[in-house]
Amino acid sequence: MNVTYRRFRSILGWLTTGVYLATGLCLTVACLRISRLGPHPFTPETVRAAFRPIRFLPALCLALSAAGLILDAFLPQAAPKGTRDARRSPDPNGAQKSVRLPRLVLLGLALVLLILGVAGEGVAGVIAKAANICSECVGLG
Amino acid sequence: MxxxxxxxxxxxxxxxxxxxxYFALLFNANLRGFAQGNIYxxxxxxxxVPGLNCYSCPGAVGACPLGSLQxxxxxxxxxxxxxGGILLLYGVLLGRTICGWLCPFGLIQELLHKLPTPKLKKSRVTRVLSLLKYILLAVFVFLIPIAYAFRDVPLPAxxxxxxxxxxxxxxLGLLANRVNxxxxxxxxxxxxxxxxxxxxxxxxxxxxFRLFCRFLCPLGALLGLxxxxxxxxVKLEPASxxxxxxxxxxxxxxxxxVGDRECISCGKCMAQCPTGAIRWKGVRKAGPSSDQRSPALRLGIGLLALAVLVGAVIYFRNKEDPSPAAGYETGERCPSASLALLSGGTVDPAAGGDVTLINFWGTWCSPCMRELPDFDRIASEYAGRVRVIAVHTALEAENAQGYVAEHFPQSPILFAVDSPGSPGAVTDAFYAALGGRGVYPYTVVLDRDGRIAGKYYAAVDYDTLRRAVEALLRGEEADPITTDAPLAHYRVRVTDERGAPIPDVRVQICAEVCLSAKTDADGCADFTAAAADYHAAVTVMPEGYALPTEQEEFPFEPGTQEVVIVLRSEAN
Incomplete structure (x- = not known):
């Protein structure tokens, strides 16, 4: 039973992986196909036309993910195998140095900078940037 | 059971x-923004905010520390x-605990990693790759933005x-909404x-696991220091x-x-330690776990946190939006405004007389900086016929003054700003009135009557501006009453397959400029524009309808000023 389950779970895992990779590939191809249409090729129509053939993929991803998660939650888990560098020991000496002084100095510096910034109306500079859509930041232009 | x-x-x-x-919701408490497709x-x-959360997200109520730094x-x-002070404070107080406990993008990655697939474990290769984020931090967050800052061009690389x-x-957060x-x-x-x-x-x-955080995130690299x-x-007690x-x-x-620059203080290691040598900083002994604490205290903390979150959501839901979405449409007369000029005096863009280009810009916006020389060239080449008004809307008039004095000392552009005492009072309202949606640069073209002839959301190049100006000037040079009128009326009619009109459909006609309008109760949208070879298109497809064929643009037949677009009802 356990062996059968593990085999089934493994197949489901690889199947899900395949669907994720296929989805990623389809998204990439769709985006590249649109981008080849010209310098500003994105319109509601081109986007809909490019993504229409793959619109079922998100639902498939969701269904396979849900199936895997439910199976994982109900059935016994394998013991963790550990990582490849499991034998590496921590370096306890690294944590021994006192950090009180540098911490206080940095805290003081942070507060001084903050006071200088707020007093000089530096907040307005942040608002100017953050309160407007930065078209290049979000990839719009 | x-x-x-x-x-x-x-x-x-x-x-x-x-x-x-909790923090992902708190940092994005402006839920109204998702519904309206606008930012707070x-x-x-x-x-x-402590964490990587884009300030251009419709829900964001704070600024991204990394974007702000650049x-x-x-x-x-x-x-x-x-x-710098805020980042230093966050670093000294929390370090990469921010990554493990507060960062919304970290949460997204962890949830993705939960999906049941084979996983790639860490190794020497991933450890070497983890150094990549320090290179990105140095190059993309510091070197490039600083280099461009010396040229007065902000570039958040x-x-x-x-x-x-x-x-x-x-x-994608903005594009997901149809209004955008x-x-x-x-x-x-x-x-x-x-x-x-x-x-x-x-x-x-x-x-x-956390691919972006481990290999690419400059904020994690900075906080890890x-x-x-x-x-x-978390910290390791060497004695134990x-x-x-x-x-x-x-x-x-x-x-x-434990606790080195890659540690995000998630606390998973505590359960693995056989001697209890790993614990939270500031806790001298292994204290009671939260499960052993007083239930009343736990309930109190939970309720307080919930109250703060609910309060934040309600506050941002009810807070008056300083950027109303309504705006004057193409074809309508530009609203009157008295804009203060850097050179002194005021200007009213709606006064008419010349073809007018109104460019909304900011000294913090690099696409704006790049296109300003094109506006300067247009203003020089078409002096006396075209008026260019560059409206600086970003709160700091002094900043704009310095930039203009250095880069455009002799420019014929009319640079308008708000007075330092009332930041945003006039220019922001004017921007919103003309349909600005928080995108910069934004350009509005007015014909000689002061009517809105076109809008450009984003940077425009010299050729596009020149074509638009030439088209409007050609329309102006002949008298539409006494000669063969170069201005013409165009009508786009939208119907279903049975010929019934479809009202409230956003359509546009485009030649050298684009004009946009909604269809009325008769399914008609009327345009008055310089005669040209226009083609019509449906800009926003109404719910339940689709184009019957692959054809997306509908040219006006030569000699006609009406085009009919027949939409197929998806219910049939």
């Missing part, structure tokens, strides 16, 4: 997961002090070329690159450590020791 209990126990979220969800523009945007290099010394949080939360379909026309190669990068990172995060000195976080290595083995990050 047992299996259900087991199932419930497994899906029960940990305290860390609850904290991540209030004063809370002046505070940088912008601060060209925004002035005070802003740099302020952002990391945001522009890499940041997947910006693409996901800001770009117009933004699609702004997309170009940068979006294609960032979208593909986002797809790669999302896919990679399914197979690799403070891990040793941070007030909060037996160097068994279980903590490092259990950790999914690329740590060499």
């Amino acid at each position: 047992n299996s259900i209990k087991q199932f419930l126990a497994r899906i029960r979220p940990t305290k860390r997961r609850l904290a991540q969800l 523009r209030g004063q809370s945007k002046g505070l940088c 912008g601060a290099f060209s925004a002035g010394r005070s802003t740099l002090f302020y952002v 990391f945001c522009k070329y890499i940041c997947p949080a910006g693409t996901l939360e800001g770009g 379909e117009g933004y699609l026309s702004m997309l170009g190669p940068i979006f294609t690159w960032k979208f593909l990068l986002l797809v790669s990172i999302v896919l990679g995060s399914i197979f690799v 403070f891990n040793r000195v941070s007030v909060f976080g 450590c037996v160097s068994c290595g279980k903590c490092v083995a259990a950790c999914e990050m690329d740590i060499r020791t």
Whole structure:
């Protein structure tokens, strides 16, 4: 039973992986196909036309993910195998140095900078940037 | 029954997961923004949140610390002090605990990693790759933005070329709303690159734990430098450590020791330590776990946190939006406004007489900087016939004054600003009235009668401006009453297959300029424009309808001024 389950779970895992990779590939191809249409090729129509053939993929991803998660939650888990560098020991000496002084100095510096910034109306500079859509930041232009 | 209990126990979220969800919601408490497809523009945007959360996300109520830092290099010394101080404070107080407990993009990656697939474990390769984020920090967050700041051109290089949080939360977050379909026309190669990068990172995060945080995130790299000195976080008690290595083995990050620069203080290692040598900083002995604490105290903390979250959501829901979405449409007369000029005096863009280009810009906006020379060229070449008004809307008039004095001392452009005492009072209202949606640069073209002839959401180049101006000037040079009128009336009629009119459909006609309008109760949209070979298109497809064929543009037949677009009802 356990062996059968593990085999089934493994197949489901690889199947899900395949669907994720296929989805990623389809998204990439769709985006590249649109981008080849010209310098500003994105319109509601081109986007809909490019993504229409793959619109079922998100639902498939969701269904396979849900199936895997439910199976994982109900059935016994394998013991963790550990990582490849499991034998590496921590370096306890690294944590021994006192950090009180540098911490206080940095805290003081942070507060001084903050006071200088707020007093000089530096907040307005942040608002100017953050309160407007930065078209290049979000990839719009 | 047992299996259900087991199932419930497994899906029960940990305290860390609850904290991540909580802060993701708190940082994006402007839920109204998602519904309206607009970003929040209030004063809370002046505070940088601890975590990677794009400030152009419709829900964001604070600023992204990384984006603010890149912008601060060209925004002035005070802003740099302020952002630097906040980052330093976050680093010293929390270090990379921010990544493990507060960062919304970290949460997204962890949830993706939960998907049941084979996983790639950490190794020497991933440890070497983890150094990549320090290179990105140095090059994209410091070197490039600083280099461009010396040329007075802000360039948030990391945001522009890499940041997947910006693409996901800001770009796709805005584009997901139908009201922003117009933004699609702004997309170009940068979006294609960032979208593909986002797809790669999302896919990679399914197979690799926190792929972006470990290898690419400059904020994590910066905060990691403070891990040793941070007030909060996990630490290893050397006296109790037996160097068994279980903590490092259990950790999914690329740590060499607990609490080093890669540690995100998730606390997973505590359960693995056989001697209890790992504990939270500031806790002298292994104190009572939260499960052993007073139930009343736990309930009180939970209720307080919930009250803060609900309060924030209600506050941002009811707070008056300083950027109303309504605006004057193409074909309507531009509203009158008295804009103060840097050179002294005022100007009313709606006064008419000349063809007018109104360009909304900011000294913090690099596309704005790049296109200003094109406006300067147009203003010089068409002096006396075309008026260019560049409206600086970004709160700091002094900043604009310095920039203009240095780069455009003799320019015929009319530079308009708000007075320093009333930042945004006139220019922001004017921007909103003309349909500005928070996107910069934004250009509105007025004909000689002061009517809106076209709008450009994003940067425009010289050739596009010249074509628009030439088209409007050609229309002006002949008298439409006494000669063969160069101005013509165009009508776009939208019907269904039975010929019934479809009202309220957004359509546009385009030749050298585009004009947009909605159909009336008769399914008609009327335009008055310079005669040209226009073609019509449906800009926003109404719900339940589709184009009957692949044809998307409908040219006006020569000699006719009406085109009929027949939409197919999807119900049939």
